[in-house]
Amino acid sequence: MNIALKAPPIPDCNVPAYSPSGQECALFESAWTRQLPLLLKGPTGCGKTRFVAHMAAKLGLPLSTVSCHDDLAAADLTGRYLLKGGDTVWVDGPLTRAVREGGICYLDEIVEARKDVAVVLHPLTDDRRVLPLERTGELLEAPPGFMLVVSYNPGYQNLLKTLKPSTRQRFVAIEFDFLPRDREIAVVSEESGLAESRVAPLVDLAHRLRSLKGHDLEEGVSTRLIVYCASLVDSGVTLRDAVLATMIEPLTDEPDVKAALIEIADAVIRQG
Ligand SMILES: Nc1ncnc2c1ncn2[C@@H]1O[C@H](COP(=O)(O)OP(=O)(O)O)[C@@H](O)[C@H]1O
Numbered sequence: 082m083n084i085a086l087k088a089p090p091i092p093d094c095n096v097p098a099y100s101p102s103g104q105e106c107a108l109f110e111s112a113w114t115r116q117l118p119l120l121l122k123g124p125t126g127c128g129k130t131r132f133v134a135h136m137a138a139k140l141g142l143p144l145s146t147v148s149c150h151d152d153l154a155a156a157d158l159t160g161r162y163l164l165k166g167g168d169t170v171w172v173d174g175p176l177t178r179a180v181r182e183g184g185i186c187y188l189d190e191i192v193e194a195r196k197d198v199a200v201v202l203h204p205l206t207d208d209r210r211v212l213p214l215e216r217t218g219e220l221l222e223a224p225p226g227f228m229l230v231v232s233y234n235p236g237y238q239n240l241l242k243t244l245k246p247s248t249r250q251r252f253v254a255i256e257f258d259f260l261p262r263d264r265e266i267a268v269v270s271e272e273s274g275l276a277e278s279r280v281a282p283l284v285d286l287a288h289r290l291r292s293l294k295g296h297d298l299e300e301g302v303s304t305r306l307i308v309y310c311a312s313l314v315d316s317g318v319t320l321r322d323a324v325l326a327t328m329i330e331p332l333t334d335e336p337d338v339k340a341a342l343i344e345i346a347d348a349v350i351r352q353g
Pocket residue numbers: 098099100101102123124125126127128129130131132260268272304305308
C-alpha cells in the first residue's frame with residue numbers, strides 16, 4: 082500500500098477570511114520577505130486585526146497579538162523576573178518570545194501603550210533588528226522569521242495619543258479605511274450570514290452615521306458593528322432593536338446625540 086507521507090495542504094478554511102481593499106496583501110508579503118516592520122493605520126473595526134490574522138495564516142507564521150492599553154509597559158512585552166516557589170525566574174514577555182522563536186508579533190493600538198514601549202521597539206525596527214534585555218543582560222538578534230507589526234488609529238482627537246514621528250518613520254505604513262459600499266455589504270453578509278439585500282440598508286445607515294464623525298461623534302460605525310447588527314438580525318432580533326444596540330448605543334452616551342442618531346436610523350429603516 083502506498084501511504085502518502087506529504088503533509089496535507091492547509092485547507093483555506095483555516096485562513097481567516099479577508100477582503101482586500103488594495104495592494105496590502107502583496108505589500109505585507111514583500112515587507113515580510115525584506116524583514117521590514119509594518120505599521121497599519123486606520124479607524125477601529127475596519128479590518129486591521131483580521132488582515133494580520135489572514136496574512137499570518139496565509140504565510141504559515143505563528144502570530145502573537147498584544148492589545149495595548151494605557152497600563153502596558155515595556156516589561157509587559159519584554160518579560161520580567163517572577164517569584165516561583167522561592168526562586169526568582171525570568172519569564173519572557175510576548176515580544177521576547179516572538180524574537181526568540183520567530184513569527185509575527187502584532188501590537189494592536191500601539192499608541193495606547195506607555196512611552197517606554199517605543200524605546201524597546203526602536204532597536205528592533207532599524208537594521209540592527211535587536212532586542213536588548215537590560216534585566217538579563219541579553220542582546221537578542223531577531224531571526225529572519227521575526228516580523229513586527231503595529232497598528233494605531235490616527236483619527237482620535239486626543240493629541241497626546243499619536244505616534245511620535247521618530248517612531249512612525251521606522252515602519253512601512255499602510256493606510257486602512259472602510260471598504261467601498263458593495264464590498265462592505267458582501268463582507269458583512271459573509272460574516273453574519275444575513276442576505277446581502279438585508280445588509281444593504283445597514284451599510285447605508287453606517288455611511289450616514291460615519292458622515293457625522295468629527296461633528297457629534299468621535300468615531301463612526303465600524304464594519305465590526307455592522308457585522309454585530311447583521312448577526313443579531315439574522316438570529317431574529319428586530320431591525321430597530323439591533324440597530325439601537327449595535328449602531329447607536331456603542332457610539333454615544335449623550336441623550337441629544339442619541340436622539341438625533343435614532344431619527345436618522347428610523348428614516349433609513351423606513352426607506353429600506
Ligand atoms: N476587509 C475585511 N475582510 C473581512 N472582514 C472584515 C474586513 N474588514 C472588517 N471585517 C470584519 O470586521 C471585524 C472587525 O475587524 P478588525 O480586524 O477587528 O478591525 P480593527 O483591527 O481594524 O479594529 C472583523 O472581525 C470582520 O468580521
